[in-house]
Amino acid sequence: MDLSVINPLLFIAGFLVAATPLIFAAMGELVVEKSGVLNLGVEGMMITGAICGFAVAVETGSPLLGFVAAAIGGALLSLLFAFLTQITLANQVASGLALTLFGLGISALLGQSYVGVKPPRLGDINFGPLTDIPVIGPILFTHDIILYLGIALVAATWAVLKFTRAGLILRAVGESHDAAHALGYKVVRIRTMAIMFGGACAGIGGAYISLIRVPQWTEGMTAGVGWIALALVVFASWKPWRLLLGAYLFGGITQLQLNLQGAGVAIPVEYLAMSPYVITIVVLVILSRDKSAAPASLGRNFHASS
């Protein structure tokens, strides 16, 4: 075993990348859950975004167009969930699980001709001299634009939920849809928009895996990140900054266990591979003591009767 092969700078830069898909998917789901909807289809929307983004990036040669397509793909798939749960009032848990299975299936179908293809590369942003700062430069200023967008998304979601009227209305709908309806807010419309936002974010998260992190297309390549995103939202007590922390923890341990595998540590690979999931959940369970943070109407269907 030789731990000196792990380069700390590359390690930190790597875990920022590993955490980004999770940040997008979980922030989207946080907004959805704040509006009172539980969408378990994150994994399905991510993988759909992954293939939509991959396909469009390959066909057009533009990774950024790929990310736009991924957002649209994820949002379209989530619209199916919105129709089932908001219009036909189907059970949210069952609809979400069905969405995941459907997403896995349709992405495999769409991706048949893309296996083994190499996608165009999204370049890093040129920060000029900033990149040359020792230690900080290679860690913070050698990334693509989407990674920075992910961090901006956390800040923006936090600010919108806390300081704006739109955020207040969203929280109100998630807290008590009956009371919000009585005050004249359009519960179904607001929730549908939140669901589509969640779908678009999950799609971008998926495309980040297929276009940047891996970068290639294989079936089922999201490998459970969508489920971790769901757990992260709960364990982060629906708080954006805590969610960012959890995502970095998960990304960090993922990266660490890969490096440890590379360094030939005498622990079976299976234990290393499961460690990010176990440690993230254990830490967040300890952090999330206040259970009252859940939106009170979470998972309950709304119908404007009487």
Next chain:
Amino acid sequence: MTDTKPFLALSGLTKAYPGVVANSDVSLSIAPGEVHALLGENGAGKSTLVKMIYGLVKPDSGQMQMNGAPFAPSEPRAARAAGVGMVFQHFSLFDALSVAENIALGMENAPKMGALSQQIRDVSDIYGLPLSPDRVVGDLSAGERQRVEIIRCLLQEPKLLIMDEPTSVLTPQEVEILFKTLRKLSAEGTAILYISHKLEEIRSLCDSATILRLGKVVGECTPAETSARDMAEMMVGTVLQTPTRAGKTPGDVVLDLKNLSAKSPSAFGMPLRDISVQVRRGEILGIGGVAGNGQDELLAALSGETLSAQGMVSFQGRDVGLLGPTPRRSMGILTAPEERLGHAAAPDMSLTENAMLTGAEREGLDKGGMLNWPAARRFAEKIIADFDVRTPGPGNAARSLSGGNLQKFVIGREVLQRPDLLVVNQPTWGVDASAAASIRQALLDLAENGTALIVISQDLDELMEISDRFAALNEGRLSEPRSAQGLTVDEIGLMMGGAHGMEVAHV
């Protein structure tokens, strides 16, 4: 006051839902500054009518006019813009949000939070409704929550204020202060549409009244000149019977609570603090108090849903604090919780199944794990027959019954199991007057036969009518029980905790 031009005039409003006509050809008019009462039993169509004025429901036919111009709000926002404010019966508040956030949600052009907080302080000071804008609504008492709703309306400077059953959650002192606020508003020219079925309140507050029965206007009157009994009979359409009781001497102690303390199972609940009281055979202990002061928690501690430490709850000399609901039931402690659908009865199960759920132990409906359905069905049929439950048969789902009928079923189910101690919470909530009278009579008959009863209710008139002794819950503490005879409203109000820091409007 009624001879001025009406502010709001309704003519021929009709609204039908599948299977029921909620409002049929309803007309009324309200002048500026008039306090107009809308009277009627549950299901008479009061709520539907005000929802039409507030834009939540569209009428099928008929017109509304405001200041002589047609008025047809398509949504609450339009109604609010036209000067209509509404304080809801079931509070339309968000527990996890702060007072200021709740108020901002109900406003069209909410100012910045800082400015809004200042406005809230100003208005609450003018009208004597103290309220801190930063507190989380989930921590407020029922009276304070209502202040949030009222201030939310007042900030919009409404010309018509609709109040839907505003006093059901207030102590008598709080009611008095609310009335002063309303009289001040009325003097400033605000019209008030006041919905209630508490007749004495209407007599002291309102200038005129419209009485609804089964969706139709059945009469109008000037409340100050009409007796409460006449108004009640117009509401019900029949002559009311008052429950009767015989004098009696209480027997042995059945239930003995010693310093009962228990945490609340829910996040926004009220813990019980140091409750000590004895209940004897044949006695009815009435427990009053504003909702949310420990009523649900007390019932749960007696039924066995929450366990308590040794020595706190003893029943017929035995310590039962650590026993769960089933052993307590078989010993003869029966309970009927407030929430009919979901707590007292399983909504989607049939009446037979619901009879089985609490009756299995004492009625012998369960032999070695096998259920005796024919016996459960006979038991359900007996409840339906004895308590005049209006339903096609015991195979119907609990959800399909109206609130009053389900309440009769739930109470009847416990009464027929011959309890030694029966605890009921809000036995006549949302039940029409004649059904309420029959439920009260059943409780009195039960006490006559030697059962000890604890009746928890927010209806003080009900408690005064049936209890032998009266005590009040306030912030999880039980006041010293006093003989119900001769208690004045003022004394009861003080037992309930007085005015909770409210002050009289600065007129």
